[in-house]
Amino acid sequence: NAGVTQTPKFRVLKTGQSMTLLCAQDMNHEYMYWYRQDPGMGLRLIHYSVGEGTTAKGEVPDGYNVSRLKKQNFLLGLESAAPSQTSVYFCASSYSGTATNEKLFFGSGTQLSVL
Amino acid sequence: AQKITQTQPGMFVQEKEAVTLDCTYDTSDPSYGLFWYKQPSSGEMIFLIYQGSYDQQNATEGRYSLNFQKARKSANLVISASQLGDSAMYFCAMREGGYGQNFVFGPGTRLSVLP
Numbered sequence: 001n002a003g004v005t006q007t008p009k010f011r012v013l014k015t016g017q018s019m020t021l022l023c024a025q026d027m028n029h030e031y032m033y034w035y036r037q038d039p040g041m042g043l044r045l046i047h048y049s050v051g052e053g054t055t056a057k058g059e060v061p062d063g064y065n066v067s068r069l070k071k072q073n074f075l076l077g078l079e080s081a082a083p084s085q086t087s088v089y090f091c092a093s094s095y096s097g098t099a100t101n102e103k104l105f106f107g108s109g110t111q112l113s114v115l
Numbered sequence: 116a117q118k119i120t121q122t123q124p125g126m127f128v129q130e131k132e133a134v135t136l137d138c139t140y141d142t143s144d145p146s147y148g149l150f151w152y153k154q155p156s157s158g159e160m161i162f163l164i165y166q167g168s169y170d171q172q173n174a175t176e177g178r179y180s181l182n183f184q185k186a187r188k189s190a191n192l193v194i195s196a197s198q199l200g201d202s203a204m205y206f207c208a209m210r211e212g213g214y215g216q217n218f219v220f221g222p223g224t225r226l227s228v229l230p
Contacts (some may be wrong), residue, residue: 033218040124042206042220090160100148100212101167106160 006107023091119221138207146212
């Protein structure tokens with residue numbers, strides 16, 4: 001049971017470089033999310049998707065782009081990395097987002113450092 | 116405005132004792148769900164317990180129980196008989212009804228269990 005898989009687990013970038021984080025889920029979930037975790041701030045939503053081909057902005061979308069070309073995959077892109085994007089990134093998924101008891105299933109996280 | 120407040124950045128508890136982690140929330144939606152997640156030092160997010168806004172009884176899952184006081188908008192996590200393996204970050208989260216993106220997290224409480 002793979003669940004939610006994120007790659008890579010660690011990455012170091014220089015300011016201005018670009019990269020893509022990949023999230024894959026094998027649970028046939030409709031909803032997928034990207035969060036960032038920073039000390040003292042909990043998890044903040046970057047972007048989310050309610051189904052294949054759809055994306056929407058969350059609380060902190062600036063500097064990030066996403067794509068959901070296939071239902072099982074949700075990509076997070078950084079076009080020009082900045083030190084403020086140093087963080088731990090989590091992908092999550094849920095079967096739907098319309099029921100209040102829908103919990104999130106998380107990937108193992110990506111530690112990103114931007115120098 | 117902060118939707119989830121966790122006022123205890125850090126807590127200590129003696130092994131085998133009970134501990135309460137505080138969580139207050141803010142919503143005007145009558146339908147919502149409250150969740151607690153555990154994040155050990157390894158980094159993964161582990162779902163612990165769920166409470167629905169219409170649930171009449173407090174949720175319990177093994178050694179975890181949720182002290183739900185709806186009028187006070189409080190959803191405290193109680194861990195009974197603490198174990199060394201309970202040392203972790205604990206996040207309170209809320210999903211409001213009908214909107215997939217409205218899954219918000221508090222800043223977390225770091226619990227340390229002392230031998």
